[in-house]
Amino acid sequence: MYQQIDTYVNKCISLSKEELEYFHSLLQYKKVKRKSFLLRAGEKCDFEAYLVKGCARVYYIDENGFEVDLLFAVEDWWISDLASFSQQKPATLFIETIEDSELLLIDYKSKEALFKKVPKFERLFRLMIQKAYETMMDRLIANISKPAPQRYQDFVKKYPTIPQRVPQHLIAAYLGVSPEFLSKIRTRLSKT
Amino acid sequence: MYQQIDTYVNKCISLSKEELEYFHSLLQYKKVKRKSFLLRAGEKCDFEAYLVKGCARVYYIDENGFEVDLLFAVEDWWISDLASFSQQKPATLFIETIEDSELLLIDYKSKEALFKKVPKFERLFRLMIQKAYETMMDRLIANISKPAPQRYQDFVKKYPTIPQRVPQHLIAAYLGVSPEFLSKIRTRLSKT
Numbered sequence: 601m602y603q604q605i606d607t608y609v610n611k612c613i614s615l616s617k618e619e620l621e622y623f624h625s626l627l628q629y630k631k632v633k634r635k636s637f638l639l640r641a642g643e644k645c646d647f648e649a650y651l652v653k654g655c656a657r658v659y660y661i662d663e664n665g666f667e668v669d670l671l672f673a674v675e676d677w678w679i680s681d682l683a684s685f686s687q688q689k690p691a692t693l694f695i696e697t698i699e700d701s702e703l704l705l706i707d708y709k710s711k712e713a714l715f716k717k718v719p720k721f722e723r724l725f726r727l728m729i730q731k732a733y734e735t736m737m738d739r740l741i742a743n744i745s746k747p748a749p750q751r752y753q754d755f756v757k758k759y760p761t762i763p764q765r766v767p768q769h770l771i772a773a774y775l776g777v778s779p780e781f782l783s784k785i786r787t788r789l790s791k792t
Numbered sequence: 793m794y795q796q797i798d799t800y801v802n803k804c805i806s807l808s809k810e811e812l813e814y815f816h817s818l819l820q821y822k823k824v825k826r827k828s829f830l831l832r833a834g835e836k837c838d839f840e841a842y843l844v845k846g847c848a849r850v851y852y853i854d855e856n857g858f859e860v861d862l863l864f865a866v867e868d869w870w871i872s873d874l875a876s877f878s879q880q881k882p883a884t885l886f887i888e889t890i891e892d893s894e895l896l897l898i899d900y901k902s903k904e905a906l907f908k909k910v911p912k913f914e915r916l917f918r919l920m921i922q923k924a925y926e927t928m929m930d931r932l933i934a935n936i937s938k939p940a941p942q943r944y945q946d947f948v949k950k951y952p953t954i955p956q957r958v959p960q961h962l963i964a965a966y967l968g969v970s971p972e973f974l975s976k977i978r979t980r981l982s983k984t
Binding site for chain 1: 852854855858860862874875878884907911912914915917918921922924925926928929931932933935936937938968
């Protein structure tokens with residue numbers, strides 16, 4: 601159960617067997633079906649979840665009732681509503697699985713206890729959030745200024761497995777285009 | 793020179809006098825006039841800069857040659873092209889001061905040395921990047937789905953001193969509206 605997250609952790613920091621076991625003891629394993637909600641807006645988000653297997657999306661519902669996808673997550677990604685988690689306030693985001701998924705969750709108190717007992721984890725989470733920040737920055741730049749075909753190409757490059765795993769209408773919504781227009785882009789690109 | 797950054801640091805972590813002095817020894821003080829470039833796209837960004845005094849903007853130039861502002865920074869903020877800095881690759885962003893500014897810079901090697909010698913700084917930089925991530929997420933959500941007057945109100949709430957310090961056309965560009973439309977929004981809001 602922990603093999604994958606241990607490989608992930610070992611890429612960033614070196615831990616003793618005891619430190620690793622302490623980390624494991626703080627994690628909660630969760631196996632959920634596709635289309636399960638891990639979080640709904642309004643709830644307090646008391647987890648950061650590492651995706652062992654599966655796929656999930658993070659979205660919010662705008663003032664007109666439309667779902668707006670902010671990011672898709674696959675194996676080795678962490679998902680959370682970070683503002684809700686770190687400030688312990690109600691979430692604004694929804695987190696829903698797209699495939700049957702397995703996750704390892706850490707709650708707020710456990711994470712703070714982990715930092716206190718094994719400060720090396722500060723580095724792991726710094727590098728994790730740094731990567732997420734860079735992804736978010738790319739998304740913002742793409743959203744503001746890149747034409748849709750290039751947004752799609754960048755998306756496929758960044759998330760090579762997602763087009764096969766996520767329904768087309770969700771990818772279209774993520775890219776800010778209609779499903780019909782996305783279909784046209786894919787056809788055009790497949791010919792080049 | 794270090795009083796302000798020490799106050800900032802002490803809010804997050806507790807340091808001994810020796811640790812604080814070591815930190816200071818790694819910082820480079822820089823005083824620049826307004827409209828100075830700290831970074832241009834294509835260069836390697838070898839700094840994270842803490843703003844002691846002044847105001848700066850981070851932007852990129854899109855395919856049509858337009859400047860797109862990603863964020864404004866004032867006292868107590870850090871600025872960098874993080875992807876360029878952390879991966880030591882060419883920058884895609886420009887960083888330019890809007891006011892005469894004073895900064896404290898740390899370069900890549902010094903930051904890694906700092907983490908090695910005083911690992912507590914991992915926490916400081918984790919919390920810093922986490923705040924930046926939340927700001928970027930808010931900006932993305934606002935950009936995708938909030939109407940311009942609300943984007944302006946949120947902006948003023950988040951950066952109360954900026955409307956007095958940053959030229960109107962830059963704020964308009966940041967919000968994705970024309971300067972004329974921003975002027976109308978401000979007039980309308982001032983009457984309510």
